[in-house]
Amino acid sequence: MARLPGADPTLPALLLQGHLDVVPAEPGEWTVPPFAGEIRDGQLWGRGAVDMKCFCAMALTVVKSFVDSGTRPRRDVVLAFVADEEDRGEFGAQWLTRQHRSLFEGCAAAISETGGYTFHAPAVDGHDVRLYPVGTAERGTAHLKLTARGRAGHGSRRNDENAVIRLVAALNRLAMHEWPITLTPTVRAFLWRTGDALGVDVDQSDIEGTLARLGPAAALAETTVRNSTTPTMLEAGYKVNVIPGEATGQVDTRVLPGAEASFLSEIDELLGPHIEREFVTKQPPVQASLDSPWFTAMSDALLSEDPEAVVVPYCMGGGTDAKAFTPLGIECYGFDPLWLPKGFPYAKMAHGVDERVPVQGLRFGARVLQHFLRHC
Structure with a gap:
């Protein structure tokens, strides 16, 4: 847990929450050792690259840039990196919200995994549309x-x-x-x-x-x-x-x-x-506000890096630690921005064999997150 002071202490805080645990990986099934963190062909390979160390790495990169430059985000940013999400969350987010609720006082919204990535879809006229789905709901x-x-x-x-x-x-x-x-x-x-x-x-x-x-x-x-x-x-x-x-x-x-x-x-x-x-x-299920200043700020941040982005809300079929933070009155969004090239098998990466993420996609995401934290 950490808290980065913002430029305006009167504003509600923003929570950046992520889990550091990953599911197992069988080395014999992988092209590269799953825990080596190897960069090959412009991609970072390894278990957790997508789910969800990419977000944690981008968030820490942005926080470091604020600290190194002496600048601040617009509002306080609370960082929570937890364990146990891939099991039941009992010893991670759920434990934190039960035993240390005061750590999240003043947090109005949170961002975390699964959302804000490039999804290429063909339009009726044949041209490629770049959708960026932002998670605003989850099934229970x-x-x-x-x-x-x-x-x-x-x-x-x-x-x-x-x-x-x-x-x-x-x-x-x-x-x-x-x-x-x-x-x-x-x-x-x-x-x-x-x-x-x-x-x-x-x-x-x-x-x-x-x-x-x-x-x-x-x-x-x-x-x-x-x-x-x-x-x-x-x-x-x-x-x-x-x-x-x-x-x-x-x-x-x-x-x-x-x-x-x-x-x-x-x-x-x-x-x-x-x-x-x-x-x-x-x-329980999760439902955040669709047309909120938070969603607008996420859209603006994505558009700052991809002017042709079409940002849409979507509901996650599975679940995240947002289920632990929502009962605290925190609006939880899936906003883990990544640029992905056409044909990249993103849906198969989480928990899959040869999990990886493009390095340029990580750099894109870090810039988007920095824009978001400066203006949200």
């Missing part, structure tokens, strides 16, 4: 443990109270359920602004058709137009000829902002009788 994350109980018995005999069958049937109902399309303010704004930039007609009565017409840009919204329930883990039984009295499964659920109560109610209906559910983890 709830990992559910389901327990089915029944009557234990011999595998050769009829058993209408088979816990495994009860569990599998409930999981199948969850997996096959078609959650309805729901447009949150962020996704609605993304569709209209992106459609306008690409020359695509947006039909609110046919969102699936609209997404199809958006082409590659649909990838930024297609997972966030509805809730999701994905079974991921199963455990039951101890011998093939024994019907167990209990079976358990886990489900990854994601819920849109504003839909939590109805979402859980519908899950309970789908589960039906004989199934108990409990939360393994539960983190």
